[in-house]
Amino acid sequence: MKRIKYILAFSALFMAGCKSVLDVKPKGNYTTGNYWRNQSDAxxxxxxxxxxxxxxxxxxxxxxxxxxxxxxxxxxxxxxxxxxxxxxxxxxxxxxxxxxxxxxxxxxxxxxxxxxxxxxxxxxxxxxxxxxxxxxxxxxxxxxxxxxxxxxxxxxxxxxxxxxxxxxxxxxxxxxxxxxxxxxxxxxxxxxxxxxxxxxxxxxxxxxxxxxxxxxxxxxxxxxxxxxxxxxxxxxxxxxxxxxxxxxxxxxxxxxxxxxxxVQTVDGSGYSDFITYHAPRNWNGWSFFYPTKGLVDEFEAGDPRKNICIMQPGDQVNIGTGIATYNAAASWTGYHYKKFCAWKPSGGLDYSLKTPLxxxxxxxxxxxxxxxxxxxxxxxxxxxxxxxxxxxxxxxxxxxxxxxxxxxxxxxxxxxxxxxxxxxxxxxxxxxxxxxxxxxxxxxxxxxxxxxxxxxxxxxxxxxxxxxxxxxxxxxxxxxxxxxxxxx
Structure with missing residues (x-):
């Protein structure tokens, strides 16, 4: 959402400059008593x-x-x-x-x-x-x-x-x-x-x-x-x-x-850790969730959801800058969730991917x-x-x-x-x-x-x-x- 993007971008700028915040003349002092004034505040x-x-x-x-x-x-x-x-x-x-x-x-x-x-x-x-x-x-x-x-x-x-x-x-x-x-x-x-x-x-x-x-x-x-x-x-x-x-x-x-x-995210502002925690560690992620063989075997033959959801040994995966081969050593189970990963053509994870709730x-x-x-x-x-x-x-x-x-x-x-x-x-x-x-x-x-x-x-x-x-x-x-x- 555009408004979220702008607010978060402002927050990022504020945090980046926090060391000199005391040198800036305060623009206002908001409390619950004087904040809720109009539609924009709401x-x-x-x-x-x-x-x-x-x-x-x-x-x-x-x-x-x-x-x-x-x-x-x-x-x-x-x-x-x-x-x-x-x-x-x-x-x-x-x-x-x-x-x-x-x-x-x-x-x-x-x-x-x-x-x-x-x-x-x-x-x-x-x-x-x-x-x-x-x-x-x-x-x-x-x-x-x-x-x-x-x-x-x-x-x-x-x-x-x-x-x-x-x-x-x-x-x-x-x-x-x-x-x-x-x-x-x-x-x-x-x-x-x-x-x-x-x-x-x-x-x-x-x-x-x-x-x-x-x-x-x-x-x-x-x-x-x-x-x-x-x-x-x-x-x-x-x-x-x-x-x-x-x-x-x-x-x-x-x-x-x-x-x-x-969860609404826009790459560059509105960062969520969700994708990072799911992506393979060698492809910019942290590798925190691994599907089991029981789940992977649950998919029927010919069900395209399997290839959308799961990375498995030998899969060719587009990681933005090229096609990489998924290796079982990337995970304790030999699998990752593919459905929660996206990469930018320039490299790195694409944080515009939404977190489905x-x-x-x-x-x-x-x-x-x-x-x-x-x-x-x-x-x-x-x-x-x-x-x-x-x-x-x-x-x-x-x-x-x-x-x-x-x-x-x-x-x-x-x-x-x-x-x-x-x-x-x-x-x-x-x-x-x-x-x-x-x-x-x-x-x-x-x-x-x-x-x-x-x-x-x-x-x-x-x-x-x-x-x-x-x-x-x-x-x-x-x-x-x-x-x-x-x-x-």
């Missing part, structure tokens, strides 16, 4: 919420570490503490458990400020005011959604708490979090536009709110409601599937109708799942067919599909997009899979050997490992107000 304030998504310890990297618990990938890189996430030996002091807490509440704080002050602005177009409020409601819901998935229970701070400076609050139950998320998403869906012009591509829309609401209802086991709201996405042309699967992972076409939510394809498959679980095999065939035909018209037709076929389709369509572990947890709670047995199996490298780091069988303990512990630093800071999650 739009820039909302842009500040989007900017949090760029953070390395949030959706720039750390949120995706939690999917290392799944059977689809193993950790790479040099963060030894991430091993504790992968093998369920973490505790309340583990770095990856605690580091993202701050940015979720930063998102909530910024959203609350918009919801408090924007309604008081009179020098603003009513449609822009509504949009700003809808964006704030959505992002507050998104932050609580991530807290719900990771911790199960968490403190809830709303506008009234900010006005009263009531920040040291006890956690609320999962159902209370879900109820707040639902309220915010319904408000967002009411206030947000269905679509945007080119200048505002990447902003959240009604479809974004409906999509997250569908995911919430699946987590809540409200399958009828998931179908109802999910259909608002998949029957709306504004959120239609991109013509090609690869369009979702291309610099030129990333902001397409299917991309309900993505929610796609319409996800919602198609959630609607299919809900229909199958309510009405039996075959009930979700139309949605599964749409996903498969978009991938390739030559893929075998699936008829009378049950949960086995649905699980397969979600695994290959959404691989690496931070959905697999949450799918397994949801299915285990519904007694559709046995997550304990899945974790007791080793993760394999490309040659069939057990991955040397992160591949050993792991012990999943119900219900403890459904959620992570709350950060001990936050419990200590609360001076007894926060109580640790059960089993920790």
């Amino acid at each position: 739009v820039d304030g909302v842009t500040g919420i989007y900017n949090v998504l760029l953070e390395e310890d949030y959706t720039g990297f750390n949120e995706f570490v939690f999917d290392n618990c799944s059977d689809d990938q193993v950790r790479g890189g040099d963060h030894d503490y991430d091993a504790a996430i992968e093998d369920y030996s973490y505790d309340a002091s583990t770095y990856s458990v605690k580091v993202g807490w701050r940015w979720k509440y930063e998102t909530i704080n910024r959203a609350n400020n918009v919801l408090i002050y924007v309604p008081k602005i009179t020098d603003i177009d009513p449609a822009i005011k509504n949009r700003c409020l809808g964006e704030a409601h959505f992002f507050r819901a998104f932050a609580y959604w991530r807290l719900l998935l990771i911790y199960g229970e968490a403190p809830m701070v709303t506008e009234d708490d900010v006005v009263k400076s009531n920040y040291n609050k006890p956690k609320v139950s999962a159902d209370q979090l879900r109820a707040q998320i639902e309220t915010d998403l319904l408000a967002a869906a009411d206030q947000l536009p269905e679509s945007y012009g080119d200048g505002d591509k990447g902003r959240v829309s009604k479809g974004t709110a409906w999509g997250l609401l569908c995911k919430l209802y699946m987590n809540w086991e409200k399958l009828d409601k998931a179908i109802e709201v999910g259909n608002k996405v998949i029957t709306n042309a504004n959120y239609k599937l991109a013509p090609r699967y690869a369009d979702n992972f291309s610099v030129a076409t990333g902001n397409n109708s299917e991309m309900l939510l993505a 929610m796609r319409s394809a996800d919602i198609y498959l959630l609607v299919a799942e809900a229909k199958i679980r309510l009405n039996g095999p075959g009930a979700g065939d139309a949605e599964i067919k749409a996903i498969r035909q978009r991938a390739s018209a030559t893929l075998p037709a699936v008829t009378n599909a049950g949960m086995k076929e649905l699980m397969h389709e979600r695994r290959v369509e959404l691989c690496g997009e931070n959905e697999r572990q949450q799918d397994l947890l949801r299915w285990d709670k519904a007694k559709l899979v046995d997550i304990v047995a899945l974790n007791a199996k080793p993760k394999l490298a490309y040659d069939g050997s057990v991955v040397t780091r992160g591949g050993a069988p792991r012990k999943f303990t119900r219900p403890k490992n459904y959620f992570f512990p709350m950060p001990q630093t936050e419990i200590d800071r609360s001076k007894g107000t926060l109580i640790q999650n059960p089993n920790y």
